Amino acid sequence: MNDEKKSDSIQLEEVSSRGLPPLSANHESRTGEADSSGAVGSVSLKKTQGFFAERPLPAIEMATRVLSHLTRRDVLVFGAGALAALAGAGFLLPQETLRRWGARNVNFPAKEWFLNRALRIDDDVAETLYSGNRRVPTYTKSQITPLKNNYNGATPDPGYISGWNLTIDGLASGLSISLDIRNLLTRFSVQEQITRLVCVEGWSAIAWWAGLRFDDLLRAFPPPSQAKWARVESSVNLDASGNPDPYFMSLDLATARHPQTLLATHFNGQPLTVDHGAPLRLLVPVKLGLKNVKAITKITYVAEEPRDYWAERGYSRYDGI
């Protein structure tokens, strides 16, 4: 091996001594880059403008066969990479997309697992970014923008409001308590805020809310210390055709304790309308809109992450923004 190498460099030395330019291979290959600029640029260095100036590419002498071998090898590697990318695309793209492009209908169980891994990484990043002390920007009344009724299904019939109660379960006391809207409003102080609500779809609205702080509710009716999550649900939620479709959502208690996380009772200075989740909705500006449950009927504190309506439909679970 060593002998063979030597024969190469001998060959090059001979070639270069036969009158090729001074930037010959044997010199380069021995001295490496640090020196090469000196060797190649012994003339040019005088005029280069220093650190930022472009430097000539160090040239070496290479046998034609070596060059074509190296090129062939790298083209093959490149082709293999292109095939791998194609296979990766077939593996990762949604079935519906592949079908539309006329590709064979394939589904791997690992695909869901892999994409969910990526989603969990993004959730972990979001959780790392969260700080309980960092407040979200607030706005003035002149900056308020319209907020549409974004019930995913049909808007519930307002009949439920008169008999409405908030049930809180999973408390440290072991009791289950039930509060009506008058209890809530007399017992807790009301906080007003004008914040932005951001939807996973990309639109957002700046709205004026008022309500009690979730943190105050947690202090008044504390969960046991091992509880890390709240399951927030609305039993009055409907699907698109008007059938009952209870909405349930997971909320980490760290976010519930954020000073701007409200159980909102008022919108634009008026009690919530049925469109916006009368009589009590969650307003958690550090989360996507889909976590802002309307017409909450029950809050349960649990130790393990509870199920989440939209996470079961392919969206992320933490949804911190």
Added chain:
Amino acid sequence: MSHSTPLGCEPNFTSTSLEEPGVLVAKRHHLLVRWSHWLNVPILLGLILSGISIYWASPVYQHKPDPNTGNVDVAADIGIWLCTHVPGLHHYVSPPDWIYNHLSLGPGMLALALRLHWLCAYSFMLNGVVYLAGLFMGGGWRSLLPRRADLFDAVRMLRYYLGFPFAKLGRRKWLHPRFNTKYNALQRAAYFSVPVAGCLSAATGWAIHKPMQLHWLAGLFGGYDAARVWHFWLMWVYILFVVPHVILVFADGWDTLRSMIAGWTTRVKRSKVIANER
């Protein structure tokens, strides 16, 4: 450096006889630059396709609801226009979805598109770091820096490109302007802009992904909604870059393409010019 001992790695080629002629070659692109360059192809495709699917959920460009269809989306209008005016598309089943069916993963798949977008976005940022590492390890970053004469040289190059088809038609000689540098001024501007656009895409992406924790970042771009618009138009930088980029690489020939696959170029005369004539 990898270019310093290419022959030492190739002991099998000792049969290269003493008589066989050699060529002068130079390593034009560092290994990491080449890898990250090609990885950008699937990653950017994934980002754009999933990005337009995400755009579908809440288009940036909207108008008042159309009285007949209720449509608000300009992209849907374009699809409808295409299906009305382009022969062969008249019977397309869902004209408002034409754009999304052909230029994205498809309409109505936000959850899937988001998951792919995050996957590609993290890959894109990692790949950008690899690219920058390659630029610095191979010294290639110096060739990308703007120069004082760039504006003038860019005009020369533009004049060359614009005049090229006419000169060909008139069978006149049309000489490529000579440069002693790795790239001409137009190339340099393009190759410098794309990584800058990459950084801006990542920054605006974070701004709209985490508009509360990183609200200062959204503020840099004029707020949450403006950051979305930035993010949308930055996509067009890549699209507008890629089209001439691919055409010109093929026009320039095999050596240029090989230098991005294998790294080697045999066009080393220019570097000699730098070394000897300056």
